[in-house]
Amino acid sequence: MKISFKIGISILVLIFSLGCSSKKNKKTIKEEMTAAKILGNPDYIAISYGGYRQKSRDIQPTIAEIKEGMKILFAMGIRIVRTYNVQLQQAPNLLKAISELKKEDPSFEMYVMLGAWIDCLNAWTNKIPNHHIESDQNNEEIDRAVALAKQYPDIVKVIAVGNEAMVRWAASYYVQPNVILKWVMHLQDLKKSGELSSDLWITSSDDFASWGGGDPSYRTADLEKLIKAVDYVSMHTYPYHNTHYNPGFWRVPASENGLTEIEKVTESMLRAKKFATDQFYEVQKYVESVAKDKPVHIGETGWATYSNGFYSDEGSRASDEYKEALYHNHLREWSKENNVSCFYFEAFDEQWKDAKNPKGSENHFGLINLKSEAKFALWDLVDQGVFEGLTRDGKPITKTFKGNKETLMSFVKSPK
Known part of the structure; x- marks a missing residue:
């Protein structure tokens, strides 16, 4: 009786242990994330990333730098x-990194929307682009x-065929929608055959106009086929x-003339938010007319902090860190509330983008500058200590303007 009792107790202990172990394993095993689960998920914040430090892309970012x-x-909470x-x-270096x-670190989590560049014949040459x-x-x-x-199915969750490859102002390289459609269908066929994961999402990332959100001339039969295919x-x-280029929304209306300069800036950035979200809704409206329930997300939007060109004091006065912070925060809040992914441009x-003009706006869209300084949009994160122990190029992440908001605000001007 005593032996049987001991054996019985041992069996119960073993079963209980196995049960606990099973539960523990279930907790430690991460849910496999797919594009369908990531996009539109407010816990999976998106951003555009290049990582180039030098004035030429001939010098590629190393794996250690990435x-x-x-x-x-x-x-920062970025996950894709x-x-x-x-x-x-x-x-390839990014994926390896x-x-x-x-x-x-098993707790580290990051996914990639992988871009494939698409060009027309004679793009970027001295010949006339076809x-x-x-x-x-x-x-x-x-x-x-x-x-x-195929090599990194746990990381690559989206392939984007082309970047602003259909919009006509991309005069050096744009193609017709049928070209993008051809490659989207090719990738979709690879998914059907099992060569690519069926969970991989295929898209093309392009200007709102290219998706039928503006000029009606873009709304062609091939574009409709593409919308259905992605x-x-x-x-x-x-x-x-x-x-x-279209400053009507930006100029201070007569009704705001009595406001302070900062109040005018605040109102202008609310109009900027509305401008962006209106374009989103125009695209969404057209897309739904073609393919009901087709998801729409923001593949790119951003705000530069410096410009000696069209967006400077002599131009629209759009460029400074305060306006960037307002725009960034507006779009982040709106996208979370509406379950829309927003790949903010840029990290x-x-x-390299305007190597001959260091003060050109294209060089200043980042949230962190080349001195490893967090711009005003991220000052709160510095205060919270999220960058503690982290460096870029051997430098800790500190605040621009040495954290002096008064100095920062001295560069802020309301729209003309």
Whole structure:
């Protein structure tokens, strides 16, 4: 009897232990995230990432440099980053860096919207671009994207075919929608055959106008086919640029003439938010007329902090850190409330985009500058200590203007 009793107790203990172990394992195993679970999820904040530090992309960011950047973005709450091409080593290095970080720290989590660059024939040459015929390089670019998506299926959750590749103002390289459609269908076929994960989402990331949100001439049969073919629509909106090209919303109306300068700025940035969200809703409205319930997310929007051109004191006065912070916060809040992913442009300043003009606006869209200083939009995170122990290029993340808000505000001017 005593032996049987002891055996019985031992069996019960074993069963209980196995049960506890099973529950523990279930808690430690992460839910497998897919694009469908990530996009529109307010816990998975999105951002555009290049990571280039130098004045030329000939000098690619190293894996060590990218790991620095990813740790900073993770600390900020970012969980998915967007890239733009796989012609260069940046994207493969990024994926390797994230893979290494995941192995080093099981709690590290970061996913990628992988961009594949699409060009027309004669793009970026001294020949006249042929916008009706695509470049031969497109085939190789798609093949590279496919290879990386297969190599890193746990990280690559979206492939974007082209970046602003259909909008006509991209005069150096744009193509017709049928070219984008061709490659989207190719990738969708690879999903059907099992060569690519069925959970991988395919899109194209383009200006709001290209998705039928503005000029009706973009609303073609091929665009409708493309909208039906993608898993979601990735649209861009830039009220910042429109402070020059379409400034009606930006100028101070007569009803606000009695406001203080800062009050005028506050109101102008609310109008900027409305400008951006109105473009989103216009795209959404058209997309729903073509393919009901097709998701729409913001693939790119941002605000530069400096400009010696159209957006400077002599221009629209749009550029400063205070306005960037207001715009960033407005779009983050709106996107979370509406379950829309917003790939904010961009994480870090990059100086290759306008290398001959250091003060050009394209070099100043980052939330963190090249001195490893967090711009005003992130000052609260510095105060909260989220960057403690993290560095970029060996420098800790500190505040711009040495944290002096009065000095920062001295550069802020209301729209003309």
